[in-house]
Amino acid sequence: MFTLMLGMLFTAQAQYSNELIKVGQQAPELEFPTPEGKVMKLSAMMKGKYVILDFWASWCGPCRMANPGLVKMYNEFSAKQYKDAKGGFTVVSVSLDKDKEAWKAAIAKDGLIWKNHMSDLGGWQSKATEKYGLSYIPQCFLVGPKGEILGKYNRAEEAIEELNKHVK
Numbered sequence: 001m002f003t004l005m006l007g008m009l010f011t012a013q014a015q016y017s018n019e020l021i022k023v024g025q026q027a028p029e030l031e032f033p034t035p036e037g038k039v040m041k042l043s044a045m046m047k048g049k050y051v052i053l054d055f056w057a058s059w060c061g062p063c064r065m066a067n068p069g070l071v072k073m074y075n076e077f078s079a080k081q082y083k084d085a086k087g088g089f090t091v092v093s094v095s096l097d098k099d100k101e102a103w104k105a106a107i108a109k110d111g112l113i114w115k116n117h118m119s120d121l122g123g124w125q126s127k128a129t130e131k132y133g134l135s136y137i138p139q140c141f142l143v144g145p146k147g148e149i150l151g152k153y154n155r156a157e158e159a160i161e162e163l164n165k166h167v168k
Contacts, residue, residue, distance in 0.1 A: 020133025021152055027053065027143045028131040030094060032118035035104045040118045043147065048087035050077075050163060051143040052156045055134055057096040057123075058106035063138040067110040070156045074114055081168045085145035089163070091156075094128050095119035096137060 021028075030042040045051060054070060056063035070091065077089040091114045097103040098121050107117055120126050128134065132141075142151040142159040151162050 021141065021149055023149050023151060025149050026147050027141065027149055030118065030128055030131065032094070032120045032128070035100070035107065035117055035119075040116065042092060042118075045090065045092050045116050046143055046145070046147050048085055048145050050082060050085050050089045050145060050150075050166060052089075052091045052140050052159060053143055054091055054093045054140040054156060055096065055128065055132065055137050056093060057137060058099070058102040059097070060137050064106065064110060066138045066155045067112065071111050071113070073156050073160065077163060077167075078114075082145075082166045083168050084166060087145065090114055090116060092116040092118070094126075095121075096123055096126050096129065096134075097121060098123040 027042065027046065031039060034040050042053070052070070052073070056067070058064070074089075074091050080089065082088060091112075093107075093112060093114070093116065095103050095117065097119055100121055103119060103121075106112075120128070122129075132139075138155060140153050140156050140159070141149050142153070142162055144150045151159055153159050
């Protein structure tokens, strides 16, 4: 039954299209605290890099199921060199959690080893949901080294083909 429900959820996500964010537009700025309480700006993390901007939450089963693939992708692509991005590749994770301790525990448990984690702990009322037109998670965007949206996806692995075009 649970597997059937998850399958239906992924099918519903595949049919949904984020209409607010358009490929080619500049990624809207986000400025939220890290788990340690330091404020992080998305624009500072993106300069000269390819970025997977991943929206997720500790309480989201499909997000947690997608995290191993995201970790694998990070490990593979952060080690590569790019034709037009001297800064390389990274992941910026934006959590829609409300519970800071659950968020931090999920980062540790899922092995999300990159340093770029942020959240305003607003849950679905997060400013990120409004700026990025989020109505489901997981959801991610591939952002180019000049801050432009190159693609929008349900799972990070869907960005691999586009990202491979930029590898040296």
